[in-house]
Amino acid sequence: MKPLSIPELTDHPALDIALDTVKRNKQALVFCNTRRSAESTAEKLARKIDSKSDDLEKLADEILNVLSSPTKQCRRLAYCIRKGMAFHHAGLASKQRKLVEDNFRNGRIKVIASTPTLAFGLNLPAFRAVIKDLKRYGGRWGLQYIPALEYHQMAGRAGRPDFNDTHGEAICIASTEKEAEDIVEKFINAPPENIYSKLAVEPVLRTYCLSLAATGFAHSKKELVDFFEKTFYGYQFQDMNAIESILDKMLNYLEEWEFIRQSKKDDFVSANSLGDDKIEVTKLGERVAQLYLDPFTAHQIITALRRATQKTATELSYLQLACSTLELRPLPSVRVKETDFIEAELNESSSLLIAFEPSVFEPEYDEFLKSMKLAIALESWMEEKTENEILEEFNIAPGELHLKRNLCDWILYAGEELAALLNFRDIIKNIRKTRFRLDKGVKEELIPLARLKNVGRVRARKLYRNGIKDIGDIKKADMTKLTQLLGEKTALNLKKQIGEDIEKVSKGKRKGQLGLGKY
């Protein structure tokens, strides 16, 4: 194949290649190693494009209005979209992600600069897959080459047989001859890495131990060992003695946490028998298994709930508990300039916290600070801060906020269930309230309004500011005012929800809805 000659229009070859693809009226995916880089790549490309189209203008507006108040990320994406460029990563709101994907498929968007999200799972082929970075930051090891498997995933996006492409091009960028040789050797000619069983990780192993016992699949340690022997994990591990001792450790934890009871047979009766160590699952253990919860997390929650019965726990206490579980990881990082205010907040509310709190000198302290940061961010969501404010203040993008809110809700739901089983009635009430406010993103005063269908944080606040503060006020409010605030359909709907079926207000008189800003 003859070498491509591509004009140098920008400061990076990956961008030049992407622009060249657009010139040929084809599509490209540019894979970047960070979200920031994906965004700036798309923006730089957009700056080089001067075409315009009505379709893209419309799409950009749609992208901009996905959230009730657009974030700077929304504005940036909308700017790119206007030029037929886009970025894609987990920080996008899910609707925006879908819009980007769909409009790449239908050809309106020409280039997507993305993190590896697009390479996994999504079927989004393009004529060219440009892999801008083959290295990624790997904690204390600095920049490291990505796995060959990941390279294959990304390169595999090149070529669209469904669109009669006869070939596709996967392009890596090297800055020296030596690097080019490295890339060929490490990625293009290299087989993918071995796959290891996920069971080999302790959290997964202990979850399965408990759930196998809880579902009656295994009644003794022997049956557990038999089961794992037949799995891919057993096949890979081979050494069943080692597995047995790992299982021993897991079972001891489960027993210590009161999820199972092990009835041991006299040791000297049968020296070699794993034999008759019966496993009995407690009520608590059964519920933990049903909740698909890592037993360690469950134990962590239960310990914290016990503490909560003995002191005043606030919503922040429950949020921070949820944020300190493994399920919420990876946690958003704490920036240097944030450390001070998080520690200040910590000083203030330390007595309220119910989860384990390491000292400054322990290695867990970093993660603890992060959990505190996320908890504060979620709390400010409940205090009605907008997505943009949270992005600016905490550097947590809308998509990520949404994901963390869901995870947090799941953990808190589990906490609620466990509290019910343990008969901690007061706690249940508080967790429910926390979950509700977290779901809706409202202050306490808006709870009665936000309970109504079709009323979220925006409408509830609008009503409240106009003196309508609860169901009683909605009953009293006249339709004209409600219509003015929320529009006719929603107003009628609200009245219906509280048991009043009102005929439509006189037609033709309808004024525009009142903007939130003015009231």
Added chain:
DNA sequence: GGACGGTGAAACTTCAGGTTGCCTC
């Protein structure tokens, strides 16, 4: 003389991804 604004270099900071549960407030 001082406030202000623009510029560029140096110093500093940050870094990918995503499934599970329930109906009740």
Added chain:
DNA sequence: GAAGTTTCACCGTCC
């Protein structure tokens, strides 16, 4: 390790 962001010194202009 590299790209992006912030900070800061420096200079010119204006009032």
